[in-house]
Amino acid sequence: MPLTADTRHALDLLARADHGQVAASLRALPFLATARHAVVADRLLLRLCGHQSACAGQIVAYGTGTADHWSVQVVGPCEAAEPTPEERALVPGDGHGEPVYVWVTPQYATVHTEE
Numbered sequence: 001m002p003l004t005a006d007t008r009h010a011l012d013l014l015a016r017a018d019h020g021q022v023a024a025s026l027r028a029l030p031f032l033a034t035a036r037h038a039v040v041a042d043r044l045l046l047r048l049c050g051h052q053s054a055c056a057g058q059i060v061a062y063g064t065g066t067a068d069h070w071s072v073q074v075v076g077p078c079e080a081a082e083p084t085p086e087e088r089a090l091v092p093g094d095g096h097g098e099p100v101y102v103w104v105t106p107q108y109a110t111v112h113t114e115e
Contacts, residue, residue, distance in 0.1 A: 003042055003106075010072045010109035015039040018091075020064030022046060022104075024078070026054045037062070038090035044074070044104040045087055049097030056080040062104055069114035074106035 003011070014020075014037065024031045031054045036047040044062060048055070060078040065071030081101040083091075093099050 004109070006111065007074070007106050007109040010074055010106065010111050011039050011042065011044075013070055013072045013111060014044065014064065014074070017064045017066055020062055022048070022055060022078075023061040023063075024055045024058050035062070036091040036093070037064075038087070040087055040090065042106075044106065045081060045083055045091055046078075046102050046104060047088075047091035047093060048100045048102065049093075050100055055102050060104060065112075071112045072109065074104065074109045076105045076107040078102050078104050 017037075019034060019036050022033050022035050033048055033054070038045045046062065055078045058078055059075065061073060061075045063071060063073035079102060081103045083101050088101070091101070
């Protein structure tokens with residue numbers, strides 16, 4: 001499915017940041033986790049620390065913002081990932097916890113800017 005202009009703009013902005021928050025539902029309760037991300041082939045590769053079971057197989061929301069006055073939110077299906085070594089290098093960790101990788105395929109995106 002081709003990307004909409006809003007989704008392309010959102011991914012372009014996300015490529016300028018390196019982390020954000022993923023939101024999912026865990027046993028009907030809200031779940032939020034900080035994640036590192038990289039835009040790879042029109043998808044987001046997220047690096048989490050042990051939260052794959054809360055995200056993989058679900059529709060998730062992912063968002064971030066910056067000090068230069070923009071924020072982005074994308075929503076889409078999330079699936080477990082086995083990234084290549086090159087892809088793993090795009091989302092470095094801080095050495096804490098066992099990394100877990102997931103792909104998010106954006107289906108809906110919003111961009112907010114402060115003007």
